Amino acid sequence: MLDRALARVNGWALDTVQPQWVDYVVSNTMTDFNRWFNGFLWTYELKALVEQVIDEAPGVKTFVLRPNQHWRGFQPGQHVEVFLPIGEETVRRYYSLSALPKGRFSITVKQTEHGQASRWMHQALRVGMNLRIGHPQGHFCHQGQAKVLFLCAGSGITPCHSMVSALLTQPESERPDIQVMAQFRQASEVIFWETLQQWAQDGVKVTTALSGLTAEQVCLPDLAPRLDAAQLQKHCPDLLDRDIYLCGPTGFMAQMIEHLRGLNVDLGRVHTERFVVAEPPASSDAVFETAGAEVFFQHLNTRITLTQEDQGKTLLQLGLDHGVLLESGCCQGMCGTCKLTVHEGQVSGNLLGKAVYLCTAYPASRNLVLDA
Amino acid sequence: MNPTCAERLALYDQIEAEFEAIKQRYRAKLGPADVAYIKGLRLKSRLAELVGRGLLWISPEPITFSLGVAFTLLHRNLESIEIGHNVLHGQYDSFAEIPQFHSHNFKWKAPVDEEGWRREHNGLHHVHTNVYEMDPDLNHGILRMNDKQPWNSMHRWQVPVYLFVAYPIVLYGFNAQNLGFRQTYRAENFPLGNEGYAPVHHPGVTEAQLKRRHWLSISRVMFKEYLLFPVLALATGFSFWKVMLGNMLVDGINNYWISLTIQATHLTEPLQPEDALKHKGHWYLTQLDSSVNFKGSRTMSILWGHLNYQIEHHLFPDIPSRHYPDIALEVQEVCQRHGLPYKCNPTWFHAIRNYMAVMWKFSFPPKADANSQPTEGARHA
Numbered sequence: 001m002l003d004r005a006l007a008r009v010n011g012w013a014l015d016t017v018q019p020q021w022v023d024y025v026v027s028n029t030m031t032d033f034n035r036w037f038n039g040f041l042w043t044y045e046l047k048a049l050v051e052q053v054i055d056e057a058p059g060v061k062t063f064v065l066r067p068n069q070h071w072r073g074f075q076p077g078q079h080v081e082v083f084l085p086i087g088e089e090t091v092r093r094y095y096s097l098s099a100l101p102k103g104r105f106s107i108t109v110k111q112t113e114h115g116q117a118s119r120w121m122h123q124a125l126r127v128g129m130n131l132r133i134g135h136p137q138g139h140f141c142h143q144g145q146a147k148v149l150f151l152c153a154g155s156g157i158t159p160c161h162s163m164v165s166a167l168l169t170q171p172e173s174e175r176p177d178i179q180v181m182a183q184f185r186q187a188s189e190v191i192f193w194e195t196l197q198q199w200a201q202d203g204v205k206v207t208t209a210l211s212g213l214t215a216e217q218v219c220l221p222d223l224a225p226r227l228d229a230a231q232l233q234k235h236c237p238d239l240l241d242r243d244i245y246l247c248g249p250t251g252f253m254a255q256m257i258e259h260l261r262g263l264n265v266d267l268g269r270v271h272t273e274r275f276v277v278a279e280p281p282a283s284s285d286a287v288f289e290t291a292g293a294e295v296f297f298q299h300l301n302t303r304i305t306l307t308q309e310d311q312g313k314t315l316l317q318l319g320l321d322h323g324v325l326l327e328s329g330c331c332q333g334m335c336g337t338c339k340l341t342v343h344e345g346q347v348s349g350n351l352l353g354k355a356v357y358l359c360t361a362y363p364a365s366r367n368l369v370l371d372a
Numbered sequence: 373m374n375p376t377c378a379e380r381l382a383l384y385d386q387i388e389a390e391f392e393a394i395k396q397r398y399r400a401k402l403g404p405a406d407v408a409y410i411k412g413l414r415l416k417s418r419l420a421e422l423v424g425r426g427l428l429w430i431s432p433e434p435i436t437f438s439l440g441v442a443f444t445l446l447h448r449n450l451e452s453i454e455i456g457h458n459v460l461h462g463q464y465d466s467f468a469e470i471p472q473f474h475s476h477n478f479k480w481k482a483p484v485d486e487e488g489w490r491r492e493h494n495g496l497h498h499v500h501t502n503v504y505e506m507d508p509d510l511n512h513g514i515l516r517m518n519d520k521q522p523w524n525s526m527h528r529w530q531v532p533v534y535l536f537v538a539y540p541i542v543l544y545g546f547n548a549q550n551l552g553f554r555q556t557y558r559a560e561n562f563p564l565g566n567e568g569y570a571p572v573h574h575p576g577v578t579e580a581q582l583k584r585r586h587w588l589s590i591s592r593v594m595f596k597e598y599l600l601f602p603v604l605a606l607a608t609g610f611s612f613w614k615v616m617l618g619n620m621l622v623d624g625i626n627n628y629w630i631s632l633t634i635q636a637t638h639l640t641e642p643l644q645p646e647d648a649l650k651h652k653g654h655w656y657l658t659q660l661d662s663s664v665n666f667k668g669s670r671t672m673s674i675l676w677g678h679l680n681y682q683i684e685h686h687l688f689p690d691i692p693s694r695h696y697p698d699i700a701l702e703v704q705e706v707c708q709r710h711g712l713p714y715k716c717n718p719t720w721f722h723a724i725r726n727y728m729a730v731m732w733k734f735s736f737p738p739k740a741d742a743n744s745q746p747t748e749g750a751r752h753a
Contacts, residue, residue: 028479028592030472044471299476325576327487329495332652336462336690337494339475352399353466372476 074136081134096158156248299372384653453677521568
């Protein structure tokens with residue numbers, strides 16, 4: 001009862017008041033009582049409120065989430081880490097984000113047979129509950145190419161859905177030439193069925209492939225059997241002109257890469273997304289290769305990708321060289337001005353608990369998230 | 373390399389090793405006791421606030437009113453220095469269980485923008501302490517505290533201006549300085565502009581954003597102290613003006629207390645070379661030389677935010693302040709062994725008196741005939 005009322009008040013506050021004002025009031029009134037009474041707003045963590053649960057298809061649900069004031073938006077195609085309180089432990093999963101109006105977003109979850117997380121979300125996650133979430137991650141975003149093909153399977157459609165929806169909001173003249181090929185096992189498992197129809201009406205060439213069909217069973221022009229090289233070429237004759245955004249289960253992605261390679265597609269124009277699983281920490285005695293590693297300064301909502309030239313630089317130097325407006329002082333680990341907290345990943349050097357002195361510490365994992 | 377230079381370097385190395393050892397020892401000691409300490413302080417501050425504001429609200433006569441002022445003052449004092457100042461140094465950043473006391477999360481119950489403070493105070497003042505034109509706190513506002521700095525006619529009035537105008541609102545002044553508004557004033561009004569002063573820069577931040585942060589940091593205090601509580605009193609049938617007056621007194625006394633604590637522990641001390649950071653040992657020596665302690669009990673030290681242990685605070689700014697009295701014994705021992713002066717006034721009164729004398733002295737133009745020796749260079753050298 002009280003939870004419902006609080007959820008409603010919180011939703012109202014976030015809808016009516018600008019996030020920066022919510023943050024101003026909340027951060028200046030952060031008492032133990034407020035944190036206990038209304039931990040959705042009075043918190044230092046990014047959380048999201050479940051506002052709606054939609055049945056998309058059998059075993060597929062979409063959860064509409066309302067993030068709190070710490071949310072800073074996302075790029076269509078990015079994914080988010082969700083912390084699920086299952087029993088005693090916290091299970092972490094990544095889901096693609098779909099933008100919704102008024103600061104909301106949704107994640108679509110397919111229940112898998114042995115999936116502990118998806119089962120819990122389908123059975124226990126209800127409207128009005130709060131979840132801790134991470135800041136959006138990933139580079140699987142449309143990079144401005146004029147001709148694109150979104151090639152996806154199963155729940156891999158979600159980042160593509162997000163990107164296509166965003167692209168369709170642009171005026172027709174500025175919009176790229178979009179084609180979508182989405183494969184599902186059978187007709188009843190198609191996710192975003194209505195949206196796919198809508199896109200077709202909006203002038204996007206949509207092909208829905210059903211891996212359970214044989215070529216003879218296909219009765220509609222925009223329906224295809226299991227995708228292979230021949231089907232790809234048939235439904236997308238200008239494949240070589242397009243940048244391809246590929247997302248789906250690992251097996252599907254591996255097959256598609258093979259087919260695309262066979263069709264002489266430049267693999268440099270194939271953009272893929274795998275939902276990352278936490279990597280094992282880098283071993284401390286090996287020299288850490290910075291090239292390609294990422295550092296996310298969460299409090300500034302700034303992400304930097306390191307290069308070969310960043311080898312051997314301190315975290316502070318890296319940040320400043322990449323134009324991050326970090327606070328700093330003596331640069332020798334004495335004044336403590338540059339201290340931040342390691343949220344995720346590993347660092348080496350001057351570290352006290354989770355507090356890291358940027359000026360005298362170095363990155364030590366491919367993915368590093370630092371927070372205030 | 374001449375022998376004195378070699379000796380110096382050897383001393384630097386030795387000092388660095390010894391002070392780093394002290395720091396590591398105390399870093400290793402950090403634990404639940406520190407968490408309990410800061411949480412306990414917050415609780416005490418809250419209780420004092422409850423009693424103080426309650427008394428101010430309902431007090432029918434001067435005695436209860438004065439008690440109300442005293443308790444509210446205790447609350448504001450704990451929040452502004454022993455809690456706020458120390459937390460903003462990141463002294464509690466390493467304890468994951470108390471995010472409310474992490475330097476980037478913490479919101480001060482003071483009219484000061486936290487990021488501006490961290491950048492100016494932690495990043496400049498604590499790094500270039502008493503360095504000419506590099507330490508903005510050496511001569512904040514219109515203050516002139518050394519021979520090197522050009523004199524102008526405004527300095528003639530610095531003693532009364534600071535005692536009667538600046539100190540009762542010192543935190544508001546620091547806020548303006550941290551966000552870069554004081555240097556704008558000097559650039560427009562001083563004959564030599566900012567010569568002799570250290571400006572504070574905020575790269576990548578626009579003037580409008582700074583003004584907004586300035587306004588936001590002040591208005592939260594204004595709203596609570598001068599609108600919310602007086603109106604609450606009024607709405608419940610008590611006096612608006614009495615609560616307003618009480619809160620003004622608290623604000624003024626709190627600011628005055630802070631001023632006298634911090635000004636008297638730095639500004640009497642010599643200027644420092646700007647290249648000290650090249651050697652950690654040299655840097656430690658400049659920190660030792662640019663601060664002066666004054667004696668007081670452990671309880672009183674809490675009310676001074678442990679800034680009477682200014683030397684220890686400057687040597688190890690992000691070790692929780694409750695350790696300073698113990699660290700002081702070790703620092704004194706190091707100083708004694710190396711024949712370094714460990715400066716300590718016997719009482720707060722002595723510290724204030726010394727400070728007033730210096731402030732008075734530098735409010736006058738340098739005498740033409742006097743050999744104005746820059747006080748630069750560490751005294752130990």
